[in-house]
Amino acid sequence: MKLRQKILLLAVAPLAVAMLGIALAVRHQATALVRHERGLVEAAYLQSKETELRHYVELAQSAIAPLVRAGRDDAAARQAAMAALARLDYGPDGYFFLYDMQGRNLMHPRQPELVGQDLWELRDPQGVPTIQRLIATARAGGGAVRYLWKKPSSQQLAPKLGYVVAVPEWGWMLGTGIYLDDVEETLRQLDARAETDIRETMAWIGVIAAISILLVAAGGLALNISEHREADAKLRQLAQRVVQSQEEERARLSRDLHDGVSQLLVSVKLLLETAANRLRQAPAQAEVVVPVLDTTLVRLDAAFNEVRRVSRNLRPALLDDLGLLAALRHLAREMADESGLAIDVALEGTPRPLADEQATALFRIAQEALTNVARHAHARRVGVTLSFLPAHTCLAVRDDGSGFDVARMQSDPRRGIGLRNLRERVAALGGHFDLASGPGGTWLCATLPLAPDSPARMPA
Known part of the structure; x- marks a missing residue:
């Protein structure tokens, strides 16, 4: 039912x-x-x-x-x-x-x-x-x-x-x-009339009860239809958000490839063409080509690093090889190097196996949170805490930045898409997503329940 x-x-x-x-x-x-x-x-x-x-x-x-x-x-x-x-x-x-x-x-x-x-x-x-x-x-x-x-x-x-x-x-x-037989007949008629009145009263009560039940059922049906419509509207809105998120992710990948890998590869191509022209013009002067080739190797190395960065952002290999905690520490080091933030990663409780979808969700939450802190919070320090509780797994991120208006952010459909996506990702796994922000900084926490059928993979 x-x-x-x-x-x-x-x-x-x-x-x-x-x-x-x-x-x-x-x-x-x-x-x-x-x-x-x-x-x-x-x-x-x-x-x-x-x-x-x-x-x-x-x-x-x-x-x-x-x-x-x-x-x-x-x-x-x-x-x-x-x-x-x-x-x-x-x-x-x-x-x-x-x-x-x-x-x-x-x-x-x-x-x-x-x-x-x-x-x-x-x-x-x-x-x-x-x-x-x-x-x-x-x-x-x-x-x-x-x-x-x-x-x-x-x-x-x-x-x-x-x-x-x-x-x-x-x-x-x-x-x-x-x-007294006439009296008893009169009393019997009185009893019959009273019984008829009682039956009519019972019938009226039955009619009132039936009408009341029908009204309650009609109200429930109307509420059910209203909830279905609201659910359909939310589903359409969620679908639009998914499409929008996909387009934003594609745009980001396109910019990364165009601004990073493509330009590096074009630069390498030009340098190789320059080296080839010099060799054709002066085959005996190889020392002139060596600096160009050295620069080409540097550019190729940068291109490889850029490809690895894009690939890591899509799906970090450490998450599959060494577990969630190692992936979080590596993410913290990279974000600290890029943004200058002081990022601390702490572990609470005894680590245990996590399902793939839970580990991926918690990593993406940390990634999105650290990216938002680096871009908008004007913070100096960030704390990331991974807690293994008896019945839940929690990931908390706290910064000392300027904070923001959570209610205004959530009510504006053009802003806070990333936070809404995180909330929906956690809700899809049966968890809870809490967020608080103020002048002293921002705190968010994603709590996921235990997954009994998770694979036997221990986070590092």
Whole structure:
């Protein structure tokens, strides 16, 4: 996986994880809130229905109160009370019922077949006694009871909320109730609506997450395109620099050959022609030709030295034969002879084998640095230090010259080409190039990492 893809993944993955965490947290909180609201709605609804049922029971008690308070306990009074209660119905499933305290049904307007039956042992499908609980609640002072009972309108068992009280004068249990299946259906609809809302919220979170991820990916793509364009521009600029450097090197070689070797060879040619003419004119006077030939030999020797100098500048033989340190010392002696600089070459650490490209790069850096010092620095002394560190090889060059503005030099595309070439040469080998300059002089350091596959050639 490429570095840009890894960076994009590192940007997208936390966002996706964060959005997933938010979605899970929102779903958990929403579910808990729905459950809480459902409980509140159910409790409030049951409380209101319990109050309503209590009012119904109080109304039924007031309807039979004159008969009860009259002190009559005959069958006619009780039948009159039952008739009055049977007429007090409300809706298809709203009615009053009567039981004695032994569980025998006395009145049931919707299920007359139960009248007279002993229902004390009646239990619901879960085995919970129904009538016993109602009678126990009535004896305790009255109250609400939840139980299962057959709904008259549907003939199906349904949850019911009843409210019962005792009529102690006649040994009765009076009660009424409402069926809760409609309430549970309403609560189920509420749950379904809440689940739909949660799913819609999750969908919105998913859409937002997808849009966010797409935006991040689009930003990464745009950045990638921008980096590609910038890299292409730098590559074109580097290619132009390479071409420019090649042309400058060719121009320098042309000047060296024209100004040095060519002129010396032309001079030798003229001297040989002069000697040949003199021999032809005076064959017996050889002593006249000897000085000319001596001068010719001197010129030939100078031409050979010039050729060796040009060849050495192209690729010093010492670098291949004796190593980097010997090549640096020889370069320092030549530069000292030509420029008058005092150049010191120092070694730090234990020498070790260097790869050819590393040795060549460090030599060229020293060569370029010393040439710049000789031409521009107005320095008196230069120190060259080759350091073999445990993980790196460093070449440092320090002079006591006038220095220069590094930032201005690097920002000017027409200046500092040599320094930029050195920096790029070091970067191509995975190293670091540091440069500092001021009124007290200039310091540069090229640091290259170890090359495990370097040849076993020890620098001298």
